[in-house]
Amino acid sequence: MAVTIKDVAREAGVSTATVSKILNNKPYISESTTRRVMEVMKRLNYHPNAQASNFKCKRTGNIIYLAVTELNTAFHNPHMFEILCGAQNVIRNKNYNLSFMGVSDKQDAYDLAIKTVGCNTADGMLVHGSATSRLLVDFLVKNDFPHIIIGRPPFASPSSWIDTNNRVSGQMAMEYLEKCGYCQIAFIGGPRSDEISRHRLQGFVSYMNINGLAIQDDFIKYGTYTKESGYLMMEELLCQPTLPDAVICENNQIAMGAVRAIEKHLLSIPEDIGLITFDDYPLSQLIDPPLTVVDIDVHEMGRQAASILLQKIKNPSLQVQSFVTLPNLIIRSSTKNQN
Structure with a gap:
């Protein structure tokens, strides 16, 4: 019962x-x-009945963009807000309000989803990957609540999601470096558990295997998404008997640390070591030399996510799981010219 x-x-x-x-x-x-009440709801597995709330028949005119936010989020993850801006451009033209809801963690995100569905305060939800959890996704699916997950969930689910193909990004970075004449290529990334970093690394490894290129285990480093970690990983590479002639940095912060380590060793970029990174943050052009980047159009991703969500609001049974916005290469002076 x-x-x-x-x-x-x-x-x-x-x-x-x-x-x-x-x-x-x-x-x-x-x-x-x-x-106390929220703890009891969780223990009893109580969910407000979406059908009883009749949310399908009553338009609120509101769409929620749900994300985990913390100190300096805008600096560490500016793409979150570029996606928001892209979504806003679509939603405002359809007479909806877009409400940004920043929460402290994934449990708060799940609690807010329960309130949203139970209280009929929104017609749909865009869920940033930072707020995604199995509990939240299962709840939205069970209640047929219109939603789009920004970023493919790291678990099997019938939820609707949209993402960019990070494996292709890793392959593109590796292919370009090879065309530039680099052959001893390293990869320094985020934690082993991070989905995006893992997929980009898989793209790098896949290209190396397909093209019969040797992969040195000690040329793959794991760390955190900070310049301090980038510095330490680059230091490890530069203290090895065989040095890389190019490095793929998983984000701009890591690249900043890598540049500092390279300069400390009096090596030249791009002649001694080439650098390429992902995502064209403002930092990419402020670093000296400006970084070559494999970029994705996250603004367009936000537009597409919002467009699909509006379709799901009209037809909640619509299921969409897709990769969008293929990456593009922005060539700057941290890599040598192609041969």
Whole structure:
């Protein structure tokens, strides 16, 4: 038998009205009471009934863009906001409001999704990869709530998602470096567990294998997405008996650290070591020398995500799982000219 709002109220020791107010995000409910009720909802696996809320029949005119935000998010992940701007350009022309909802972690994102569906405060949701979890995705799918996940979920799911093909990005970086005459190529990236870094590395390795090029295990380094980590990984490469003549850096921060290490060793970019990175952040052109980049049009990704979401609002049974916006190469002076 399905858990009801009365069951939650009884278990939490509050009235059904209090539970309803918490679901509707009403003021004057203490933080401790709210936390207790949410814990009971999670323990009882209670989800507000979307059909009972009749959200399909009542247009709110609101779409939520859900993402995890923290200090300096705009600096470390500016693509999040480029995607938002692309989506906004589509949504505003269809008489919808786009509400940005920044949460502290994936659990908060899941809790907000429960409130959104149960309280009928939005017609659809764009979920940034930073906020994606199996709990949240399963909940949206179970309730047939129109949504698009920005970035392919790292687990099997019938959810609707849109992404760029990061394996192709890795292949493109490797192919260009080979055309430039580089042959001892290293890859320094983020954590082993990171989906994007892993896919770009897979593209790099795939190109090497297909073209019969040797892969040196000690030319592949894992770290964090910081310039300090980039510096340390580059230092490790430069202290080896055989030096790379080019390095693929998984992001701009890592590339900044790599440049500092190369300069410390009095080596020249791109003559001694070429550098290529991904995503054309403003930093790409501020680093000396300006970085060659494999870029994706994330603004267009936001536009496409919003367009698909608007289709799903009209037809919630529509399922879309696709790669979009193929990467393009921006050539600057951190790599030698092609042969």
